[in-house]
Amino acid sequence: MEVTVRIPTPLRSLTGGEEAVKLSGATVREVIDGLEKAHPGMKDRLLDDKGVRRFVNIYVGEEDIRFLDGLDTALESGQEISIVPAIAGG
Amino acid sequence: MSTFRVEPQLLADKSALVVGVGGLGCPAALALVRAGVGRVVLCDDDRVEAANLHRQILFDERDVGRPKLDAAFDTLRARGGTEAGILRVHGRLLPDTARALVRDVDVVLEGSDNFATKFLAADACQLEQRAVVHGAAIRWHGTAWLVPPGGAPCYRCLFEDVPAGAQQGCSEAGVMGPVVGFLGALMADLALRWLTGDASAAGSILSYDGKRDRLRTTAVPARRDCPLCGQRRIAELIESAYVSGICTA
Numbered sequence: 001m002e003v004t005v006r007i008p009t010p011l012r013s014l015t016g017g018e019e020a021v022k023l024s025g026a027t028v029r030e031v032i033d034g035l036e037k038a039h040p041g042m043k044d045r046l047l048d049d050k051g052v053r054r055f056v057n058i059y060v061g062e063e064d065i066r067f068l069d070g071l072d073t074a075l076e077s078g079q080e081i082s083i084v085p086a087i088a089g090g
Numbered sequence: 091m092s093t094f095r096v097e098p099q100l101l102a103d104k105s106a107l108v109v110g111v112g113g114l115g116c117p118a119a120l121a122l123v124r125a126g127v128g129r130v131v132l133c134d135d136d137r138v139e140a141a142n143l144h145r146q147i148l149f150d151e152r153d154v155g156r157p158k159l160d161a162a163f164d165t166l167r168a169r170g171g172t173e174a175g176i177l178r179v180h181g182r183l184l185p186d187t188a189r190a191l192v193r194d195v196d197v198v199l200e201g202s203d204n205f206a207t208k209f210l211a212a213d214a215c216q217l218e219q220r221a222v223v224h225g226a227a228i229r230w231h232g233t234a235w236l237v238p239p240g241g242a243p244c245y246r247c248l249f250e251d252v253p254a255g256a257q258q259g260c261s262e263a264g265v266m267g268p269v270v271g272f273l274g275a276l277m278a279d280l281a282l283r284w285l286t287g288d289a290s291a292a293g294s295i296l297s298y299d300g301k302r303d304r305l306r307t308t309a310v311p312a313r314r315d316c317p318l319c320g321q322r323r324i325a326e327l328i329e330s331a332y333v334s335g336i337c338t339a
Contacts, residue, residue: 009231009299019302054250055205059308067311084297084308086249088208089228090114090201090270 001026001077005035008083014039028058029071031081046083047071055086096286098126104285105129105195109183109211111158112136113145113270114201114225114277119162120148121278122199123171127285130171131195133179134158145267183207185327188214192222197281201225201274205252206332212237212245213327216318221284225277230266230300232273235310236280238292241319242312248295252332269300 005021007014015021021038025031036043046056051071058065059082065073075081104127108115111134122130138146138153138161146158153161159178166176179191183202192198192214200211200222208224215222219239226233237244276298280291297306317323 008297009229009301019299053253055253057248062309064311066313082308084233084248084295086205086208086253087226087228087231087233088205089203089226089265090110090112090232090273 001075001079003031003075003077003079003081005031005081006083008085010085010087011042011045011083014042014045026075027071028060028065028073028075028081031075032071045085057084058082059084096125096282100286101126101282102128104197105131106281106285107131107133107191107195107198109133109198109200109207110202111146111148111162112142112201112203113265113267114227114274115199116146116148116162117271117274118199118201118225118278118281119166120169121275122281123166123176124169125278125282127175127282129175129177129195130166131177131179131191132159132162133181133183133191134162135181145265145270147271183210183214185210185329185332188327189218192220193218195220197284198222199225199277199281201277208245209252210327210332213318213324215239216241216244216324217327221281223277223280223284225273227265227270227273229264230269232269232298232300233295234273234276234280234298235295236284236289236291238284238289241316243293243310244312244316244319246318246324247313247316247320248310266300269298272298272300 002024023031023034025034052058060073060079106122106127108119111132136158138149138156138158140154148162148165159180163176188210198215221239222237224235294307294309314320
C-alpha cells in the first residue's frame with residue numbers, strides 16, 4: 001500500500017525539508033519503519049519503548065490511531081498519515 | 091463602507107486572562123482589548139528583549155529592558171484600552187496561583203513557551219471549569235484550539251503529559267513573526283467566539299502551516315481514560331507535576 005505521510009514543520013529537518021513522504025506499508029508500524037530507513041532519527045521522535053510518544057499523535061485520514069488499532073492499524077493505498085506533535089513556543 | 095464587529099455591550103462584562111505576553115499573547119491581547127472585552131488580565135514575568143521585537147507587536151525599541159506587562163499596558167492604553175480594563179499580574183502562572191487566576195475570568199488564552207505552563211493552564215481551567223484557548227508556534231507552524239469548561243476533549247486528551255527530557259529551545263528553533271501573529275489573532279478569534287456564545291470550534295485543533303498557507307482542522311476525540319477530563323484523576327495542582335523544558339517537537 002502506498003500512503004502519504006505528512007511531515008509537520010518541526011520534524012522536517014529530518015526529511016531535508018520535505019513536507020510529504022510517500023512510503024509503502026501494510027500498517028502504520030511498517031510505514032514508520034520505512035520512514036526511519038529513509039530518514040534516520042524519525043522513529044525516535046515518534047515512538048518510545050511503549051509505543052507512540054505521549055506528546056505525539058498520529059492520524060490515518062481523520063482518525064487518531066489510538067482509537068483504531070494503534071501501530072497495527074491497517075492501511076489502504078492512497079491514505080494519508082498525519083503527525084501532530086505537541087509544540088510549545090511563541 | 092460597512093463594518094462588522096462584535097457588539098461592544100456583549101463583551102463589556104466579559105473577562106480574559108492572557109498567559110504569556112509574547113508573540114502569541116501580544117496580538118491576542120490587542121484583539122481582545124480592541125474588541126471591547128471589559129477586563130483583560132495579562133500574566134508574564136519577562137522583560138522585553140531586542141530579539142522579541144520582530145514578533146511581539148506591543149513592544150518597540152524603547153521598551154527593551156522594561157517589564158513586558160508595563161510596556162504592553164502602555165501600548166494597549168494608547169490603542170483604546172482603559173486603565174481599569176487592563177490588569178497586570180507580574181509573575182508566571184504557578185501551581186499555587188493558577189486556580190485563583192483562572193477562576194477570576196471567563197476565558198483563558200494560553201500562549202506560553204513551555205509545556206509546564208501549558209499543562210498547568212489546562213489542569214487549572216478544568217478544575218475551575220473555565221474555557222481555555224491553547225496556542226503554540228514554532229518556526230513556520232502553529233496550533234490553536236478551544237477547550238470548553240469540562241474538556242472532553244481537553245489538552246491531556248491529545249498530549250497526555252508533560253514531555254520528559256531535553257527539548258529544543260525557542261532561540262534554536264526560531265519563530266516566524268507573521269506565523270505567531272496569525273496564531274495569536276486566531277486565539278483571540280476563538281476566545282471572542284466563545285465569549286459571545288459560539289462553542290462550535292471546540293473539539294478540533296487548528297494547525298497552520300505558514301509555508302504552504304494551509305489551515306487544517308483536525309477533530310480531537312475525547313479519551314475516556316484521560317486523567318483530566320475523563321477519569322478525573324487530577325484533583326489538585328501539584329508543583330512537581332509541572333516540570334519541563336521549553337519549546338519542542
